[in-house]
Amino acid sequence: MQRTSAFNVVSVALGLAFLYLPIAILVIYSFNASRLVTVWGGWSLEWYRELLRDQAILDAAWMSLRIGALSATAATVLGTLAAVALTRAGRFRGRLLFSGMVYAPLVMPEVITGLSLLLLFVAANVDRGFWTVTAAHTTLTMCFVTVIVQSRLIGFDRSLEEAAMDLGCPPLRTFLTVTLPLILPAVAAGWMLAFSLSLDDLVIASFTTGPGATTLPIRIYSQVRLGVKPEINAICTIIVAVVALATIASSLIVKRGAVRRAREGLGVQV
Amino acid sequence: MSAKVKRVGGGRLTVLIPYLWLAAFFLVPFVIVVKISLSQTAMALPPYTPVLDVLAGWDGVKQFAAQLSLDSYRLLGSDELYLNSYLKSLEVAGVSTALLMLIGYPLAYGIARCPRGLQPLLVMLVVLPFWTSFLIRVYAWINILQRDGLLNDVLMRLHLIDAPVAWLASDTAIYIGVVYSYLPFMVLPLYASLEKIDPSLIEAAADLGCPRWKSFWRVTFPLSWPGLAAGALLCFIPITGEFVIPDLLGGSRSLMIGQTLWTEFFSNRDWPAASAIAVALLALLLIPILVYERLQKCAIGEAP
Numbered sequence: 355m356q357r358t359s360a361f362n363v364v365s366v367a368l369g370l371a372f373l374y375l376p377i378a379i380l381v382i383y384s385f386n387a388s389r390l391v392t393v394w395g396g397w398s399l400e401w402y403r404e405l406l407r408d409q410a411i412l413d414a415a416w417m418s419l420r421i422g423a424l425s426a427t428a429a430t431v432l433g434t435l436a437a438v439a440l441t442r443a444g445r446f447r448g449r450l451l452f453s454g455m456v457y458a459p460l461v462m463p464e465v466i467t468g469l470s471l472l473l474l475f476v477a478a479n480v481d482r483g484f485w486t487v488t489a490a491h492t493t494l495t496m497c498f499v500t501v502i503v504q505s506r507l508i509g510f511d512r513s514l515e516e517a518a519m520d521l522g523c524p525p526l527r528t529f530l531t532v533t534l535p536l537i538l539p540a541v542a543a544g545w546m547l548a549f550s551l552s553l554d555d556l557v558i559a560s561f562t563t564g565p566g567a568t569t570l571p572i573r574i575y576s577q578v579r580l581g582v583k584p585e586i587n588a589i590c591t592i593i594v595a596v597v598a599l600a601t602i603a604s605s606l607i608v609k610r611g612a613v614r615r616a617r618e619g620l621g622v623q624v
Numbered sequence: 625m626s627a628k629v630k631r632v633g634g635g636r637l638t639v640l641i642p643y644l645w646l647a648a649f650f651l652v653p654f655v656i657v658v659k660i661s662l663s664q665t666a667m668a669l670p671p672y673t674p675v676l677d678v679l680a681g682w683d684g685v686k687q688f689a690a691q692l693s694l695d696s697y698r699l700l701g702s703d704e705l706y707l708n709s710y711l712k713s714l715e716v717a718g719v720s721t722a723l724l725m726l727i728g729y730p731l732a733y734g735i736a737r738c739p740r741g742l743q744p745l746l747v748m749l750v751v752l753p754f755w756t757s758f759l760i761r762v763y764a765w766i767n768i769l770q771r772d773g774l775l776n777d778v779l780m781r782l783h784l785i786d787a788p789v790a791w792l793a794s795d796t797a798i799y800i801g802v803v804y805s806y807l808p809f810m811v812l813p814l815y816a817s818l819e820k821i822d823p824s825l826i827e828a829a830a831d832l833g834c835p836r837w838k839s840f841w842r843v844t845f846p847l848s849w850p851g852l853a854a855g856a857l858l859c860f861i862p863i864t865g866e867f868v869i870p871d872l873l874g875g876s877r878s879l880m881i882g883q884t885l886w887t888e889f890f891s892n893r894d895w896p897a898a899s900a901i902a903v904a905l906l907a908l909l910l911i912p913i914l915v916y917e918r919l920q921k922c923a924i925g926e927a928p
Contacts, residue, residue: 362734365836366746369731373753373807376764382769436642443639452639455646461858461913463865465882466902469889470653473899477656500829514652547755554757555868561889571759578763578872582770590760597756602829605748 377594384587401588413591414573418553421484421569424546425491432492433499433548434541438529440500441507443506457498467494468561468602475562482564490562491552499544506540539607550597661696661899668920696900707883710908713881716795716870717863720802721856727803728810728855733844735811736818754808762801762872769797769873777914793875801869804847806862809856817851818844865905881905 384402388395403413439446446452459467460553471490475482505612518528534541556571563572570589577586702707735746753761768774769791776788782905791797821844867882874880879887881901889898 359737361730362737364734365730366734366738369727369734369807369811370749372727372804373750376761376768376804377753377756380760380764381766428638432642432645435638436646438669439639439642444924446639452643452646455650458649458913461861463862463905463909464880465865465867465885466906467658469898469902470657470854470884473656473660473895474649474653486841490648493645496645500642526676550755554759556759571757574759574763577765578759582763584768586763587767590757590763593760594756596750599746601752601755 381591381594384584384591386587387513388574389584395537401584402592404585406590408585409572410568411573411585414568414570415589417484417567418570421559422490422549422552423494425488426545428488428492429496429499429548430541430545432502433544434537436496436500437507438533456500459494460501464555465561466477466556468558471558472561482562484565486562486564487559487567487569491548491555492560494546494555494558495551496598498547498610500543502544502547503540504538510536512571515552531582539610541605543604550600553593555603613624654864657899657902660896661903662694662894663696663899663902671790683795685821696896697904698898698906699897705879706881709879709881709884710904712878713864713866714908715796716802716866716880717860720799720863721860722812723799724802724859725852725856726804729852730805731807732811732814732818733852736821747812748807750811750815759806759868762869765797765801765804765873766792769800782870792873795874797873798870801873802863802866805869809858813854813858814848814851817848817854821847857912857915859910864909 356471381580385397385399386395387398387400409544436452440453440456449458468490471486471493472482477485480486510533514532515528518532519525523531552569555569560572560575563569574586574589577583684910731750735743735750738746766773771788771792773791775791776785779785780788825841825843825847829843830836834842865878865882867886870880870884871886885898885901885905888894888901
């Protein structure tokens with residue numbers, strides 16, 4: 355029974371409109387020539403030019419990109435290891451604590467994670483800045499990577515690994531040449547998610563940052579508290595565009611991986 | 625770990641590296657929070673005493689234990705500000721979760737009833753806003769809700785209101801922001817459980833003369849219950865500790881607990897009080913977190 359009733363069409367349409375209208379309005383008004391929000395003064399790129407002259411925003415964006423890339427890479431390595439440990443290592447001492455620690459940050463309120471990490475850095479007498487924010491973001495985002503990679507590892511034909519090892523391939527080499535290529539789409543998707551979560555984070559970064567390490571969300575937040583500004587609309591539009599492109603790209607990667615896997619799967623059967 | 629069965633990734637380092645990282649950056653900080661919540665405010669930096677002096681050996685530990693105090697927790701109990709912000713958080717989380725169910729259910733149901741080929745695209749469209757910045761999504765609503773914003777403009781042109789309404793700095797604005805930001809968290813688990821329902825069950829109900837609304841109520845709705853529960857928990861827990869949304873959209877009259885913690889830490893520099901709030905908030909959230917953990921386990925157990 356695949357009949358789509360009018361009620362279903364309307365509820366999907368209304369839901370999607372609710373999700374996209376505010377962002378669409380934001381994007382449109384970033385091209386508004388008038389400084390007043392309600393007054394439409396025609397199309398203009400003035401706020402983007404203004405943005406290019408705003409050194410503080412540019413510095414913050416560069417800082418966020420560096421923190422995001424570094425923490426996403428570290429989180430991908432750690433998160434993938436954790437996923438492999440949870441699905442392949444069988445029982446080990448402290449497994450319950452381990453899985454608890456992996457899942458807890460997913461639901462932990464950000465204020466608590468941020469506060470506890472800051473107190474750690476103070477207790478350890480570390481200078482706060484670039485590295486502390488990176489470490490904090492790595493901790494937060496590796497858990498998301500673990501969940502994504504783990505779901506791929508669970509639905510994975512383990513006989514491929516066993517076959518390689520029966521033929522005398524050592525475990526590490528089996529992982530690198532058999533397992534890793536097969537879970538690569540999930541690993542890539544995990545990196546993307548970690549990167550965008552890091553770019554997005556305000557609360558944890560505010561707690562763990564120090565002088566000279568203002569990230570983009572912290573900068574935007576301090577501007578937004580003073581009221582709506584067309585420049586902020588412009589920087590938000592740029593972020594939305596980058597994120598949309600990255601998401602579409604990553605979903606294409608995953609899809610291509612799935613198609614290739616399906617083909618290879620057929621090949622193995624034949 | 626037995627060496628008899630060689631497994632990929634069975635090596636000790638695979639477990640050890642993430643384990644140590646999480647212990648250092650998740651577990652230890654937590655112990656520190658609990659410790660500081662039992663300390664007293666001091667003027668010097670770090671602004672709390674006592675500091676555990678490990679070098680002083682056992683005497684140091686004894687001295688440390690003697691100085692622990694429950695003052696911060698007493699403060700939480702005595703000042704109405706804290707109790708009120710806990711209640712406010714629970715109220716906002718409860719009401720928003722209910723609203724999310726009301727709005728998310730028709731959306732998830734509609735997607736699950738669309739043609740198969742279209743469903744992945746619709747799901748991606750629901751998830752896409754989640755990937756854009758949280759801050760930006762909240763900010764987008766300031767554009768719309770502010771005094772000379774779009775909503776007032778449209779309503780006045782339609783002659784529904786005569787004078788601009790102050791939408792911002794109100795609970796209404798918080799609810800709009802929360803529902804908007806958390807909608808994907810509700811829709812995804814709901815869709816996952818609705819999509820799994822075997823259509824032949826509903827056909828069977830129809831063949832037996834059951835009206836559509838009744839078969840929805842007696843067949844579909846009970847079967848979607850796990851998704852609804854997972855969605856509710858996924859929304860309720862983070863909303864309780866939410867900071868950005870109430871801070872940007874809400875008023876300053878009553879604060880949510882995340883804001884109180886933030887103010888206590890950044891403005892009043894009372895670290896023990898902030899830590900005590902964190903511990904108490906966590907205690908409050910432990911029940912839904914444990915339920916969530918159980919659900920997660922069930923979900924993983926079900927997977928082949």
